[in-house]
Amino acid sequence: MNPSGPALRRSAEALSGALPPLLVAAEHLANSALPGAHGRRRAGPGAEFWQFRPVHAGDAASRIDWRRSARGDDLFVREREWQAARAVTLWVDDGAAMGFRADPSRQTKAQRARLLALALALVLLRGGERVGLARTDLRPRAGRAQAEALALALADQDAAGAEHGAVDLHAAPAGGHVVLFSDFLGDLAPLEAALALAAARSMRGILVQVLDPVEEHFPFDGRTRFESMSGHLSHETLRAADLRGAYRDRLAARKDRLAALARDTGWHATTLHTDSAPAPGLLWLYQALGGHR
Structure with a gap:
């Protein structure tokens, strides 16, 4: 049975109380100082869509996104995001x-x-x-x-x-x-x-x-x-x-x-x-x- 009402609140309070105060303070600091920080984004063999770009010489036809290209006269390639995690x-x-x-x-x-x-x-x-x-x-x-x-x-x-x-x-x-x-x-x-x-x-x-x-x-x-x-x-x-x-x-x-x-x-x-x-x-x-x- 899923907790609800007071039971859910007690569970949440128990979980938050188990967190070290250091983690709470560090999360507050991280969110206030760098709220929009994110990883490094570059084109590569990732799984997440990043952007469309015009076709370059040497691009394989299989890489062309025909649905996006059908909107106009130019051909576009769908690039995926690659993050080189440090x-x-x-x-x-x-x-x-x-x-x-x-x-x-x-x-x-x-x-x-x-x-x-x-x-x-x-x-x-x-x-x-x-x-x-x-x-x-x-x-x-x-x-x-x-x-x-x-x-x-x-x-x-x-x-x-x-x-x-x-x-x-x-x-x-x-x-x-x-x-x-x-x-x-x-x-x-x-x-x-x-x-x-x-x-x-x-x-x-x-x-x-x-x-x-x-x-x-x-x-x-x-x-x-x-x-x-x-x-x-x-x-x-x-x-x-x-x-x-x-x-x-x-x-x-x-x-x-x-x-x-x-x-x-x-x-x-x-x-x-x-x-x-x-x-x-x-x-x-x-x-x-x-x-x-």
């Missing part, structure tokens, strides 16, 4: 440092990174692309079921004991695309190794540095105690303002290094902040990924 692999740093936020009213770096990653995945999946995570059990696939699997995986991603996660792209398909989300403030050796592997396997992608605005501006003054999110490192100073110049120089050098790594491998790099609206960042990511075709 394989896009996402990685979100699960290090303890990504749990930082200076203001409780803002998202942590991890929350913002996961939101952007899942929203980007939803937009790509909506366009017929294949999306997965950099792990063997969630390789790039298409479809709504994959969107829900990604949402569950990202929502359940626990912070690692280490301060920074180490990216590993061995599970990413050769020739595919990769988007990496991290603060990239830790040791860059794992990232350099991952980019070397990506270059050897013809993978292209984007480095997305996610920072809290406090990490960008270093507004500290006077006596301050700094402690890593993992609790493994700490430093106390009586004159925090004296460290501001050196800190900003080191952050600028790190950004320059990330830009150089991206440039040398044909990737893009950007920095996004947790106090900014996520929609412009998502739009930039989608457009930057669209350039890698």
